[in-house]
Amino acid sequence: MTTTVDVAGPGAWDSVTFRWLLLGRTVSGLGSAIAPVALALAVLHLGGSATELGLVVAAYALVEVLTTLFSGVIGDRLPRTLLMRGSAALAGLSQAVVAVLLITDQATVTLLAVMGGVNGALAALGGPVSRAVVPQTVSAAALPNAVSALRLSQNTAMVMGFSLAGVLVGFFGPGWAIAVDAATYAVAAVCFTAMRVAGAPVVPHQSLLGDLGAGAREVFRHTWLWVLITQALLYHLVYGGVQGVVGPIVVTREFGDQAWGLALAALMVGFLVGGVITLRYRPRRLLLAGTVFLSLTACFPLVLAIDAPLPVILTGAFLHGLGLEIFNVNWDLAIQQEIPPDKLARVFAFDHVGSFVMRPLGLAITGPVAEALGEHTWLYVTAAAMAGSTLLALLPSGVRNLTRDSAGESTPPVSHPVSTIDESATSR
The missing domain is CATH 1.20.1250.20 (MFS general substrate transporter like domains)
Structure with a gap:
């Protein structure tokens, strides 16, 4: 098995759009690691049982799975950066509501389960498109480094988030830990708004x-x-x-x-x-x-x-x-x-x-x-x-x-003649 290393041509880091994507996904990944720890401890602080905790976690997972396939369809119809910043902004708002409920002692296990379902749907809305948009942010030669860098940064953010979650809950309570998660989504939404990507293919759609x-x-x-x-x-x-x-x-x-x-x-x-x-x-x-x-x-x-x-x-x-x-x-x-x-x-x-x-x-x-x-x-x-x-x-x-x-070493997939839509035109 032979191995090659690309040393010529622009790298992923040369793309300003990719840097915004990397920052946005890293910051939101940090919050996404904090949230499940804080949510689990919040349910237990409310006196919830192991079964109730399982139901809260399951609500998120079930809604996310059910929504993901349809979010993939939407992600191939609409500008991907629009969906990314919209889902991040709404997720930040949703988590802010959860944080306020917890901080003001208004939260219940049922409310946390409902909001968990909402966040599962929002995660599904932004998940596939945040992966599909990567080729629009870098050159084909830089794509391998872009994929590696994104995964490395998100894994690092998860390690930091898991560690930070216990500290936040221990010193400030689960509500404030969820508030930090809400803030990371807001920062991610700003990053995704700053992205300017090349035109995405537009093809006739069915139902x-x-x-x-x-x-x-x-x-x-x-x-x-x-x-x-x-x-x-x-x-x-x-x-x-x-x-x-x-x-x-x-x-x-x-x-x-x-x-x-x-x-x-x-x-x-x-x-x-x-x-x-x-x-x-x-x-x-x-x-x-x-x-x-x-x-x-x-x-x-x-x-x-x-x-x-x-x-x-x-x-x-x-x-x-x-x-x-x-x-x-x-x-x-x-x-x-x-x-x-x-x-x-x-x-x-x-x-x-x-x-x-x-x-x-x-x-x-x-x-x-x-x-x-x-x-x-x-x-x-x-x-x-x-x-x-x-x-x-x-x-x-x-x-x-x-x-x-990579770098012309193999024949690329056959492209189909399609029109394009300039996603940057939808950015504020």
Whole structure:
């Protein structure tokens, strides 16, 4: 497998528009990491039970999944920067309402669940378009660095946000922590308003369901795309329960409560290191390389299954994050390279739903299945499923042979003659 590094031509950082996008997504990512911690503690401060907390979190997740596909359709119809700043502004307003309710002691668990659903819908509205807009902010040669930089900055923001959330709640209360989240959305909206992007393709549209069907057909037109989305379904079905249920039980029982926090920290360090690597590592066959690295994710459940010492468990968590991040960068780049611009938001929406729709089911079944089979047996099954599905994903030639389109090294996708709309004309 050969590797190339682009050293000529303008980089992503040379684009002012990309810098605004990077800043906006980083700041909103910081707030998005603070919010779930603050919300969970807010529910508990209100006397909510574990079941009520689960319902509040589920309201966000369920509405986000249900809304994402349709937000992909909207993201391919309307100017993407308009949707980004609109969703950020409304999310900031929504979180400000939650903050005021908590600070003034007017909040209830039911109200938090309703507002969680609202925020889930707003997150879905802005999510696919914030990924689809990236090729409009940089040159084709700078796209790999842009994808890597965005993911690295957001992962860094998440690490900082998780750490900051506990401090904010501990010193000021959950309401003020949510207020910080609202402020980050407001800053992101300003950043997205400052963006000036090139014209986006405009094609004749069908009905909402018709456009959704066109997005689905685009997904199934590419074997590598639907194969790896299917692999993600299985990954999240089995791994969600490892991180959310079995993993904490096994690790804390053997090594204490702090050990699980260390394991998650090692996971995030793996993400950060993987992001740094992708700034320079440019595999020619990007999905082959990415999927090989994805197989490292099986290391985490495997070391948990074998009762490994804590340093080995931390290493397994690190390798999980490292492999997943290298895959994610190559995956995002493959989609942005191969999918027609007028269908990008819809395809990213299908990717998001395919990645996470099975996670709630996995969380629900993990406890009963692990009790029936035994925790360690289930961890072995999970590791085998993650490694096996990754290896099976390498069988189609489309996954193995898809090559990087960088600096003219491979033939770009066929473009369709379409008109364009200048999104900067909609900016204030």
